[in-house]
Amino acid sequence: MKQFISVKDITNLNELVNEALALKKDPFAFETLGKGKTIGLVFLNSSLRTRMSSQKAAQNLGMEVMVLNAGQDAWNWEFEEGAIMNGTTVEHIKDAARVLSEYCDIIGIRCFAGLKNKEEDIQEKTLSLFMKYATVPVVSLESATLHPLQSLADCITIAEHPVTKPKPKVVLTWAPHIKSIPHAVANSFSEWMQASDVDFVITHPKGYELDEKYTQNAVVTTNQEEALKDADFVYVKNWSSFTDYGQVLPTKEDWMLTPEKLAVTNSAKIMHCLPVRRNVEVSDAVLDSENSLIYEQAKNRIYSAQVVFKKILEQL
Amino acid sequence: MKQFISVKDITNLNELVNEALALKKDPFAFETLGKGKTIGLVFLNSSLRTRMSSQKAAQNLGMEVMVLNAGQDAWNWEFEEGAIMNGTTVEHIKDAARVLSEYCDIIGIRCFAGLKNKEEDIQEKTLSLFMKYATVPVVSLESATLHPLQSLADCITIAEHPVTKPKPKVVLTWAPHIKSIPHAVANSFSEWMQASDVDFVITHPKGYELDEKYTQNAVVTTNQEEALKDADFVYVKNWSSFTDYGQVLPTKEDWMLTPEKLAVTNSAKIMHCLPVRRNVEVSDAVLDSENSLIYEQAKNRIYSAQVVFKKILEQL
Amino acid sequence: MKQFISVKDITNLNELVNEALALKKDPFAFETLGKGKTIGLVFLNSSLRTRMSSQKAAQNLGMEVMVLNAGQDAWNWEFEEGAIMNGTTVEHIKDAARVLSEYCDIIGIRCFAGLKNKEEDIQEKTLSLFMKYATVPVVSLESATLHPLQSLADCITIAEHPVTKPKPKVVLTWAPHIKSIPHAVANSFSEWMQASDVDFVITHPKGYELDEKYTQNAVVTTNQEEALKDADFVYVKNWSSFTDYGQVLPTKEDWMLTPEKLAVTNSAKIMHCLPVRRNVEVSDAVLDSENSLIYEQAKNRIYSAQVVFKKILEQL
Structure with a gap:
């Protein structure tokens, strides 16, 4: 797996769910797979479940985790190519994505819909520009239009019943x-x-x-x-x-x-x-x-993230 | 030990202090006891000493640490059973406690007295509701009426003199x-x-x-x-x-x-x-x-937390 | 190395650069050197590159990392010796530095120039007082007048070309x-x-x-x-x-x-x-x-920090 931003990034849902369920039974089966690898979790929006489950998933695989809380105000990204940055934006998303790629082997990013500009949200302005410039695999921790780690956890939960x-x-x-x-x-x-x-x-x-x-x-x-x-x-x-x-x-x-x-x-x-x-x-x-099943869904967030990180690690 | 919120949770103070002093001499003696276990440190209030000493104590035991800074404004919990949540509270404490229990083997929580409502503070409203719903051992990182990790560190310090x-x-x-x-x-x-x-x-x-x-x-x-x-x-x-x-x-x-x-x-x-x-x-x-002895007390916060986490880990 | 706050703390720049380049080729060559050691990264100002590169550098050496985001407002330090602390300052820098020294084997601290009081900035008021009271090696993560980890990364980058x-x-x-x-x-x-x-x-x-x-x-x-x-x-x-x-x-x-x-x-x-x-x-x-070379410089921040932490660890 080279990225995980929608259902299109997986090849076989049943197999993926079964692999996640195997990880749930034996979470530390691949505890050295991620040794020496670092995942960066970038939150442009607040997070509890995604933050903790992703962290735990990465740790189960032996990865190091670096969390970056980048409130949209605190770290105002420029999105326009060629912009003259003499205003309130302090770093171009192209530089942010490239620099984070130097420090991380995988980057997870959360970037909610603003719900103000329909076109920007539909086009996944933030996620798509970030991915354009990042040089390592990117995992969506919920983007403007999709939340695939949640959906995979939901599929795992349904499969258990x-x-x-x-x-x-x-x-x-x-x-x-x-x-x-x-x-x-x-x-x-x-x-x-x-x-x-x-x-x-x-x-x-x-x-x-x-x-x-x-x-x-x-x-x-x-x-x-x-x-x-x-x-x-x-x-x-x-x-x-x-x-x-x-x-x-x-x-x-x-x-x-x-x-x-x-x-x-x-x-x-x-x-x-x-x-x-x-x-x-x-x-x-x-x-x-x-x-x-609400708490089972929450627990399965761990294994949804873990199977995705595992698939990506295997192809690094 | 199944929880640690007051002196009533310990069986023998002298033995506990001696065990803490033994850990101080050899902090890594149990460095694999917590392997594969995760402690969640939830701060509803700010923290320096408790944050760092708890983290170090857990790491000395080989645990993974996840810190959650949950300012009371940022993550406004609903406390009333049966509440119609159409106001400013965004998550019921029962859901927060249950979900955190899915991700953590032990949860430490800091919830200061508000000093506005005497009854709520005396009854330890936040801590007691959190513990009611959590399904894993809970450690107080200072609650409305007590700060047992500090007091245990103080007992260790007195014993050293x-x-x-x-x-x-x-x-x-x-x-x-x-x-x-x-x-x-x-x-x-x-x-x-x-x-x-x-x-x-x-x-x-x-x-x-x-x-x-x-x-x-x-x-x-x-x-x-x-x-x-x-x-x-x-x-x-x-x-x-x-x-x-x-x-x-x-x-x-x-x-x-x-x-x-x-x-x-x-x-x-x-x-x-x-x-x-x-x-x-x-x-x-x-x-x-x-x-x-003020800096010795600060240092002993590590071993007070470490002996408590060790006791809990041994009974997980 | 006992501290790292300026070029004066190094003995041979060429050797240091070469050692950094060797770490870049084999980042995990000393992955157990920092075992059981903790670095505290204290940020009085915001940080992206320094935060992530220092964390990764420490992890490459097997250290535990504790990050403390201490906004100057949130954790208002008293700087005056003998001050009667009945105002807005909540902790004297002497106590903060001593307590952090109890929890960390190395402390990195970021304290920007305020650009209001020239004398205070020139004299490195915050860094110098912090170092006066800290009892463990201190690494500047950018102080009022210098940013040596950046400069060392720049030297590494120039040496590569x-x-x-x-x-x-x-x-x-x-x-x-x-x-x-x-x-x-x-x-x-x-x-x-x-x-x-x-x-x-x-x-x-x-x-x-x-x-x-x-x-x-x-x-x-x-x-x-x-x-x-x-x-x-x-x-x-x-x-x-x-x-x-x-x-x-x-x-x-x-x-x-x-x-x-x-x-x-x-x-x-x-x-x-x-x-x-x-x-x-x-x-x-x-x-x-x-x-x-801007992204190469960013990447070299890892090895600049790693070689400095390694030198300090070797003399702990």
């Missing part, structure tokens, strides 16, 4: 939130589910359609109840409007996931990437039920 | 400060001294009585001179009023510790947990004298 | 900037070039004379074109006025380095310590040319 029917039904359901939230987790989950052997349905209120680029082969409905019927896995996530870019639109119905709504499912397992606004996105009764 | 009489006289004396300071160090020192084979006296101005829960078997006096008489160890510390909770009350007499006041002691050794407001709490002449 | 004439001509040329920038890199480069076997010339606009202490044996001219003639290496750097201390003075001519200006050089290699204000200090065409 096999169903008796040929294909599980997996539903991604929009949930309410008080803030404007990026599309990366939803886009990415959709992308990975379409690469999986599952029946995949997306449900959300009108106006919350995701970028079609990520949903083209998915069943999409604004009828939450219909979507939830016979579901085996229900993935709950808020996102802001893509059409009215970054806006929080008013919704008439109550989209919070409750035990009542789950009655029509096939005793569905519940998933959420966390952090979760309890009793806004999902009720406590659902999150704290036996069917909740 | 044996006296010729049967029991040393140890005095905890209040000292002036310009800010409102929590009671944790004073409460904790009192608790550990009462578990030690020493004559223990607390002295402070009227109005600065500590929570009786921690001072019940101690001699308490508002006469500093009488308290200091024949003292072998003098521990200097400011704390705010407990009765007028969190307030800085005016004091008539001068409570700063000076060489003159020490004349009545038995050439007492001087202790302070640092940082110290020089020439406000204690005079330079005292802090920089041969009898000052 | 031998010229055919007996001595290379090295030119330090002032460059425009919109902010008030310290003199440390320029002073330090001048100091190390005068200790090297090179023809060294400094050029800058009138009013930008450096402290003579660092330039006494150098040729200094305000004629940039004359300075650049036949140059083999051109080091570009902005600094504020030393005479009008910390001021940005207006300059009539255009001092930005461009390909046109380089025509009179001997196909000079271009150096800059980064970060660089592109098209303000130097044009893109120069920075991105084949002759640019």
Whole structure:
């Protein structure tokens, strides 16, 4: 593996998931693979789960970890080629990416959507420019449009809960939130589910359609109840409007996931990437039920990162 | 050891101190005990000594260390069970504690008293909820009411300076400060001294009585001179009023510790947990004298943490 | 080596450079030399290159690294001996330095010039007081007047590009900037070039004379074109006025380095310590040319730090 920024960077999802599950059973099986190698984790945005799981994954492989907290204000990058840098930007992204490449064998970078400029976000301005100039493999720790390490962890979690029917039904359901939230987790989950052997349905209120680029082969409905019927896995996530870019639109119905709504499912397992606004996105009764996989997903973030780092290390 | 939040978590203080002193002589004697284990150090408040000594202690035992600087503003936890999280809190403490437990084998957490809400502080709201939900051993890196790693380091330091009489006289004396300071160090020192084979006296101005829960078997006096008489160890510390909770009350007499006041002691050794407001709490002449143990205390923070982590690792 | 704060702390520059180049070829040759040793990296100012290269250098030698981000506001040190600390300072530098010495075998510290008080900066108030009280070897990670780890990396870089004439001509040329920038890199480069076997010339606009202490044996001219003639290496750097201390003075001519200006050089290699204000200090065409050594300099920061840490470890 030469980079990991979307599902397109993997060759066989089933094999990758199985390899991750093998690492979960024996996390230190490759404890010397990363000896003498350094991973740099660059956070342009805050992080808890990604920060800790990536660090642990790298340490399990014997790598050294260097964390760089680069708040966008504190380390203001210039993005324009040829810019006369007499303003507020202090370093060109081309220099930042090249210099970090001198110190790291792999670079993980987190760069959220700003949700202000749709074109910049869609084009992954920060990630794509960083990768253009970096000379070592780059791993996305969540970019403007995708969060592949989360999605791989989600696939691992689903694989740990096999169903008796040929294909599980997996539903991604929009949930309410008080803030404007990026599309990366939803886009990415959709992308990975379409690469999986599952029946995949997306449900959300009108106006919350995701970028079609990520949903083209998915069943999409604004009828939450219909979507939830016979579901085996229900993935709950808020996102802001893509059409009215970054806006929080008013919704008439109550989209919070409750035990009542789950009655029509096939005793569905519940998933959420966390952090979760309890009793806004999902009720406590659902999150704290036996069917909740939220902490298993969090744990699997370790093995999703570890299998990716392992694949990259093997080709360094 | 399953947790370390107060003196009640240890079984034999003398044995623990001797084990710490053995680690001080040979810090790497158990350098593989923590191999493959990760300690997470979560700081809701700032830290220098605790941060560095805990990190070094863990590294001496071969553990991996992950530090999480979680300013209370930056990562606003919800504490209420059943809360509808449509406000400023972004993650419920139950989710934070559970997720961190997935990534760490031991969690250290620092959560100071807010000094605004007496009941919340006395009940150790943050620490107790965190421990309720965490699924791995928790070590206090200073909580609202206690600072046990500091107190254990203090016991180690006292043990390194044996006296010729049967029991040393140890005095905890209040000292002036310009800010409102929590009671944790004073409460904790009192608790550990009462578990030690020493004559223990607390002295402070009227109005600065500590929570009786921690001072019940101690001699308490508002006469500093009488308290200091024949003292072998003098521990200097400011704390705010407990009765007028969190307030800085005016004091008539001068409570700063000076060489003159020490004349009545038995050439007492001087202790302070640092940082110290020089020439406000204690005079330079005292802090920089041969009898000052302040830097030895700081060094012993390593071995106090190391012996605690070792005890916990042995029972994982 | 007992400390590393200027060129005076080394005995033989050529040998040191050769030892660094040997480490570059085999970075893990001494991977157990630092086993059980801890380096503390204390940043009173922000850092990217120094932070990451020092960390990697220490890890290559098997050391543990503890990073302390001590913003000057967050951890306000008292500097005055005998001060009554009833104001905004929370810890005396003597206590900070002594306590850090208890936890670290080597301490690296970054303390920029404030550019407000010339005397304080010239006297290296922070660094010199810190070293007075620290009880372990101290390494400058850039102080008020010097940046020796950068200069050593620059010497390594120059050594990797031998010229055919007996001595290379090295030119330090002032460059425009919109902010008030310290003199440390320029002073330090001048100091190390005068200790090297090179023809060294400094050029800058009138009013930008450096402290003579660092330039006494150098040729200094305000004629940039004359300075650049036949140059083999051109080091570009902005600094504020030393005479009008910390001021940005207006300059009539255009001092930005461009390909046109380089025509009179001997196909000079271009150096800059980064970060660089592109098209303000130097044009893109120069920075991105084949002759640019800026990323090699960044990489050599690892080996400059590594050789210094190695020398110190060998004498611990």
